[in-house]
Amino acid sequence: MMTVDVSEAGQEIEKLLALHPKGFDLSLDRITRLLDRLGNPQDRLPPVVHVAGTNGKGSVTAFSRAILEAAGLSVHVHTSPHLVNWHERYRLGRKGGRGELVSDPVLADAIRRVADANAGEKITVFEILTAVTFVLFSEHPADVVIIEVGLGGRFDATNVISSPAVSVIMPISLDHQAYLGDRVELIAAEKAGIMKRGRPVVIGHQEEDGARSVLVSIAERLGCPLSVYGQDFMAHEEYGRLIYQDEDGLADLPLPRLPGRHQYANSAAAIRAVKAAGFSPTDMEIEKGLTSVEWPGRLQRLTDGRLAAIAPKGAEIWVDGGHNPGAGQVIAETMANLEDRDPRPLFLIIGMINTKDPVGYFNAFKGLAEHVFTVPIRGSDAGIDAVALADDAASAGFKTSPASSVSEALTEIGDIFATGQQVPRILIGGSLYLVGDVLADNGTVPA
Known part of the structure; x- marks a missing residue:
């Protein structure tokens, strides 16, 4: 059964795909030029949680959003790729409730405006769609923004955020070697590119010691307040409950709704990230987030x-x-x-x-x-x-x-x-x- 995207936004994106190359072109020159023409909307965002990693990016994004929404905050979320519809990449926050995917007319209008600003110059569709993220999120009020990196970190189109509330690096393993390198240390260095001098960094559970060492070294060199899983925060299961620990003490929480033991560490990274970004969710709000979280297409x-x-x-x-x-x-x-x-x-x-x-x-x-x-x-x-x-x-x-x-x-x-x-x-x-x-x-x- 073949599905055809008949949405207005989908048709606008099809036009872009016919004009511009597919895939990634790792550089920030084109996206920077385009955003400058748009008035630099990336500089007019609420506090940003910026998330990179090989695996677990989507889960920590989903947990962070669920916890923040449980605290009554409005949360914009950018993820990629989408599963079925392009609209999934843009979730607009709603005060006191669950955010909603951007409506088709709003998304189509933003795409047209960004494409017009680009004026046919060489660019990838991903870069245009990333610029759309910043336009949408700057024009709709919210308390916080969560932005998931598309590929890598250092040269990813999302990496134009100069002062994130927190940069989060999730587990790193071999993937996209043609772009990022064939050793986890090289990939870690690329993903660490989202760290900004003096801004908080949360490093999720890393199976590879080499990746962890690279991430910690770069964060320390940049003077970033640093939280490392297994050292500064951690979580484990005990009698069917999730025990989370950081410098604030222990929290006795329900197991996450998302299945799999790996979600214990992912949810812990989200809790730590939300705190490092300057928010103070209560244990009850964290509990609500862990038990209401949704992340389609992942287990x-x-x-x-x-x-x-x-x-x-x-x-x-x-x-x-x-x-x-x-x-x-x-x-x-x-x-x-x-x-x-x-x-x-x-x-x-x-x-x-x-x-x-x-x-x-x-x-x-x-x-x-x-x-x-x-x-x-x-x-x-x-x-x-x-x-x-x-x-x-x-x-x-x-x-x-x-x-x-x-x-x-x-x-x-x-x-x-x-x-x-x-x-x-x-x-x-x-x-x-x-x-x-x-x-x-x-x-x-x-x-």
């Missing part, structure tokens, strides 16, 4: 919808857009924890794009998954062919089957379990593009 459970109806009755279906080996490890850990509590055969339905490391991703699921179905990605022209991806899964030691679509893979899984065997657990993932297609086809579009 999201599909319980109903058009695609879910194709799966075997009673099957447990999860979707997650994680697409690199580091993400594979935390997703696999969550699947293993689910297996411990409720043993079921695990099937993977995976699609990936050609800039990723499929074998590294699949290796995380060794000993967990029974069978890998590989599918093409409709939402990207960089998708790996399903047969080639099946070869990658086979080289990692899995029984594999290429399929023409997610629905075909679900049907095949249904045929396997037609005889009344134990119903399976199914993970659909490997790409945010694939997850976006799945949510659209399932009829469960993010709002």
Whole structure:
């Protein structure tokens, strides 16, 4: 099933895509020039929480937003990429309540104004859409802004914020090596580019000591007030509760609504970031944030919808857009924890794009998954062919089957379990593009 974006904003973006190159061009010259023509809206924002990292950016953004909104604050949020609709990248805060995705007429108008200001000069579409972020967020009042980095940090188009309330660096692993380098230390140095002299920095849980050392060294050189996970703040589970600790003491909180043990550290980074940015949420407000948080397409459970109806009755279906080996490890850990509590055969339905490391991703699921179905990605022209991806899964030691679509893979899984065997657990993932297609086809579009 193919979805077509008929929104006014979507049509404006299609015009831009026809005029300007796709992808990233890591430099700040073009975005700086464009923002100057627009009156530098990035300098007229409320306090900014700026978030970078290989994995966990979206989760810490979602937790931070939920905690701040629970405190009654209005929160603008910029994320990328979107899953189904471009509007998902721009959430406008609402005082005393949950923010809402920007309306189509407002977004279309902002895109036209930014494109007019650019006057046809060389630029990427991502840079134009980032400028749209600053225009929208400067024109609509709010108490705080959360901005997620698109790629890297130092030369990302969002990195024109001169004085963030806090810069947050989440877990770093290998990804986008062609742009950022082939060692975690190099990638860490690029992501540390969002740190600004004398401004607070929060470093989330880092599996790689080399990445942590680079981040700490740069923050100290810049004289940044620094909070490091495992040293200045931390969190762990105890008797089914989340115990968070920082210099203010201990907080006994409910476990986060988002599944997976990795969310303990992600939620802790959000709590610390909100505090470092100058806000003082109460334990009750933090509790409300942790239990109300939403983050579509990241270990999201599909319980109903058009695609879910194709799966075997009673099957447990999860979707997650994680697409690199580091993400594979935390997703696999969550699947293993689910297996411990409720043993079921695990099937993977995976699609990936050609800039990723499929074998590294699949290796995380060794000993967990029974069978890998590989599918093409409709939402990207960089998708790996399903047969080639099946070869990658086979080289990692899995029984594999290429399929023409997610629905075909679900049907095949249904045929396997037609005889009344134990119903399976199914993970659909490997790409945010694939997850976006799945949510659209399932009829469960993010709002």
